[in-house]
Amino acid sequence: MPLSIVREFGPHLIEAKTPIFLSDCLSHVARELGFDHFALAYEPRVRFEERKSVLMHNYPAEWAEVYVSFDLAGQDPVRRACDRALLGFEWRNLAKLIPLTIGDHRMLAVGREVGVADGYTVPRHIPGEGTGSCSFVVGPGSELPRERLEVAELLGAIAIAAARGLAGLGQYHCKPALSDRQRECVLWSARGKTAAETAIIMGVTEFTVRKHLKDARERYNVHCGQTLILCALYDGLISFPDLLRWWNNLLE
Known part of the structure; x- marks a missing residue:
């Protein structure tokens, strides 16, 4: 049963104290759900600039190199779509969330060529603090396991919460700045x-x-x-x- 995967992996994700443990756990989750890869990110906003961003993935090395070398983060249509979604979305539905440019289509095509064919991304936002996303991805020739996307939604949200904790956020012990x-x-x-x-x-x-x-x-x-x-x-x-x-x- 798909929900048994939540019961099996959910507690491990919640208790993750190190990036390595969280990454290993997500790698297992992706395989159990029928995906090939995952990517998890949490980015604190300006007032939390002393906090570090969290980024981990097991994408194909070629795609990771292209993404970093050409600084594609600022152009990534999936990242932009995260700002327009409350729930997870399939990449094939990106055009329903944001206008896709020629460059966006080209970027998605390059991803497919190097092993990042299709995906499901779970977004989360905390206004004023940060944004997070967890993507589960399949390679060329594979279909998204659509019967398990609800489980991916749950585990992706838990993983983002864990990444937020690794970024040093989520628990506040400071006094209010104002009276x-x-x-x-x-x-x-x-x-x-x-x-x-x-x-x-x-x-x-x-x-x-x-x-x-x-x-x-x-x-x-x-x-x-x-x-x-x-x-x-x-x-x-x-x-x-x-x-x-x-x-x-x-x-x-």
Whole structure:
């Protein structure tokens, strides 16, 4: 049964503490599911620049060399499609997610020539932190094991979570960068309120609001309100729903 593969390999993926162990485990998973290769990546965003990206694969050496030599990461249509998908997707459906250029078709054709014929990619996103993907790939002459793609979805998501852990993310022990009052001032600023309007809402003086915002900018070492708002969003101190729900309520 396909789900038995999840029960067999899921715990090992979750407990992976080293890149080598995770890579070996994914190699076994790919074979059990009927794929020939895998690729796993997790890329932290800007505010986590001290964290290292995670990348592992067992693609054919020729394709890996071409990919790196020509710096194809920035042109990869599969990577771009990950930004437009909530669930895993077959590569044959790329055109349903993004517009494919002549260069994209050429890149996919080169991949097929060197052993990367077709694949299924599982994307995951954490706004403000990073993006991850896990691809399971078949070589020329092989068909995707479509009856097992749901299992690939589950195990791919678990593998991305494991890669996130290897990148040093997922558990936070640091204190919030802003105080409660500073956070509240930033939130109202993000909602479009001036310092004077925020002061009325919060029941404090305009001077106090401006002081809170100034101190907040200093804590993040930024010099403008827009960047301060972005930093607070990145750190999870405010969220897009905090803004969208408030704006929607105004329109009702």
